Amino acid sequence: MKIAVITYEDKGAYTSTEVNEDTIVASLLQDLNIDFTFEIWSDNEVNWNKYSHLLIKSPWDYFDRYAEFKDWCHKIQRMGIPTFNSIETILWNSDKWYMKTIAEKGFPIVPTHFVKKNEALHLEPYFQEFNTDTLVIKPSISGGAKNTLKLHKNSWQEFEGKIREWLKVEDFMVQPFVEEVARTGEYSYLFFNRKFSHAVLKRPKKGEFRVQHFFGGEILPVHPSSEDLSYIQQIVDAFASDTLYARVDGIWNEGIFYLMELELIEPYLFLFTSEKAKENYKTALMERLITVNT
Numbered sequence: 001m002k003i004a005v006i007t008y009e010d011k012g013a014y015t016s017t018e019v020n021e022d023t024i025v026a027s028l029l030q031d032l033n034i035d036f037t038f039e040i041w042s043d044n045e046v047n048w049n050k051y052s053h054l055l056i057k058s059p060w061d062y063f064d065r066y067a068e069f070k071d072w073c074h075k076i077q078r079m080g081i082p083t084f085n086s087i088e089t090i091l092w093n094s095d096k097w098y099m100k101t102i103a104e105k106g107f108p109i110v111p112t113h114f115v116k117k118n119e120a121l122h123l124e125p126y127f128q129e130f131n132t133d134t135l136v137i138k139p140s141i142s143g144g145a146k147n148t149l150k151l152h153k154n155s156w157q158e159f160e161g162k163i164r165e166w167l168k169v170e171d172f173m174v175q176p177f178v179e180e181v182a183r184t185g186e187y188s189y190l191f192f193n194r195k196f197s198h199a200v201l202k203r204p205k206k207g208e209f210r211v212q213h214f215f216g217g218e219i220l221p222v223h224p225s226s227e228d229l230s231y232i233q234q235i236v237d238a239f240a241s242d243t244l245y246a247r248v249d250g251i252w253n254e255g256i257f258y259l260m261e262l263e264l265i266e267p268y269l270f271l272f273t274s275e276k277a278k279e280n281y282k283t284a285l286m287e288r289l290i291t292v293n294t
Contacts, residue, residue, distance in 0.1 A: 001289065003029070003036040004051040008061045009043070019272040025057055028282040034289075041072055048076065053289065054083040055244075056090060059266050063141045066094070084244040084288055085264050093264040096140040096173060098239075102259060107235055109259045110251075113174040114140060121167060123174065127153040130176035137163065140171040143266075150177055178258075180251045186260060189224065189232045189248040190269055190277070192284030194241060196233065198277045199224050200270050221273045231257055240264055244288050245281070 007022060022038065029036045039046050041059045048054075054076065062069040070091065077087045085093075092098055103109045111130055115121050126135055135156070138148040147166055149159055166172065185203035189196065203218045224232070232248050239262055240246035247263035271277045 001035065001052050002050060003034055003053045003055055004039040004046075004048070005029070005036055005055045005057050006041050007038050007058045009040050010061060021268060021271055022058060024271045024278060025055075025281075028278060028285070031282060032286055042068060048079060048081060051081060054081055055285075056083055056085060056266065060143065062094065062266065063139070063143050063146065066141050069094070084285075086242065089240075089243060090265045093262065094141060095171075096142075096261070097171070098262070099259070102235070102239060102262065105238060107238070107259055108256055110175050110178055115167065115172045115174060117171050118168060121163060121172070121174070123151065123156055124153075126174050126176075132176040134177035136175050136177050137172050138175075139166070140173055178251060180253050184251070185218075185220075186249055186251055187222065187224075188267075188270065189229070191233075191236050191240065191243075191246045191248070192280050193244060193287055194236055194246075195280070195284070196229055197280040197284075198270065198274060200273060219270065219273070228252075228257070235259065235262065244284060245269060 005022070005025060026036070026038070036055075037051075039051075041062075042065060059069065073087050073091055076083060083090070097114060099109050099112060100114060103112075113126060113129075123135060127133065133153050135151045135153075136148065137151065139146065142148070149163070151159060163172075182204060185201045187199060187201055189199045191197060199222045201220045201222045203220060235248055236243075236246050243264055245264070245267065247261075247267040247269065248259065249261040249263060250257050250259045252258075269277070269281065271281055
């Protein structure tokens with residue numbers, strides 16, 4: 001058994017004030033006495049045939065090189081190398097149009113209008129439809145709050161030219177600004193092999209709406225109720241039943257959970273928050289490898 005842990009090329013991008021999670025994963029793999037190497041997914045010099053499994057951990061630039069990333073995924077698929085999570089899952093999860101599928105199955109999501117590339121976008125109706133003074137737009141293939149704008153109905157025209165240029169390149173999503181994110185924060189629930197592991201609250205710094213830690217967001221461990229977890233488990237069972245890792249992101253508002261993202265491709269797993277989180281991940285990985293090899 002030899003595992004390639006998949007990472008990305010530009011270690012200067014998407015920097016974190018938190019712990020380098022690749023270092024934690026390396027330590028856990030060493031504990032399991034597993035032969036592994038970190039490999040950059042876009043490195044054309046890698047001989048992928050020498051690996052028995054690929055652990056998709058941090059290809060954090062995939063959305064900047066999406067066509068190239070999809071080609072790489074299809075190549076790995078043709079080679080038949082087992083990956084965690086599966087290539088099928090990763091391709092489905094790489095474009096946030098998947099949220100439309102989840103909503104159609106009856107799970108509430110933050111209200112979203114999807115705008116296709118080169119489609120004319122008129123924002124005025126969405127201020128009224130979403131009953132808000134503030135909209136957020138972001139690409140459907142993105143991460144790290146790339147090309148994400150918060151737009152007020154009295155001044156959004158200042159960004160109209162920029163938005164028009166962006167729409168020449170890719171699809172976008174239009175959503176109401178969710179006050180609950182700024183007021184309370186966004187919850188992340190981590191599951192390994194479909195089992196709940198741990199949860200955190202990502203709280204933005206004052207005056208900011210992006211919760212990512214590289215924008216100054218604060219990470220707080222939380223202990224969800226059994227009722228909350230019962231609902232989140234339904235999402236995992238419906239859309240992430242065969243995954244090593246799944247992160248369910250969203251907000252609670254008046255007792256209803258609104259999904260913001262279901263992260264199945266390269267989420268930060270917040271393993272640093274507890275020894276239990278590390279042990280849960282290590283156990284799940286060991287179980288997965290045993291299952292694949294039997």
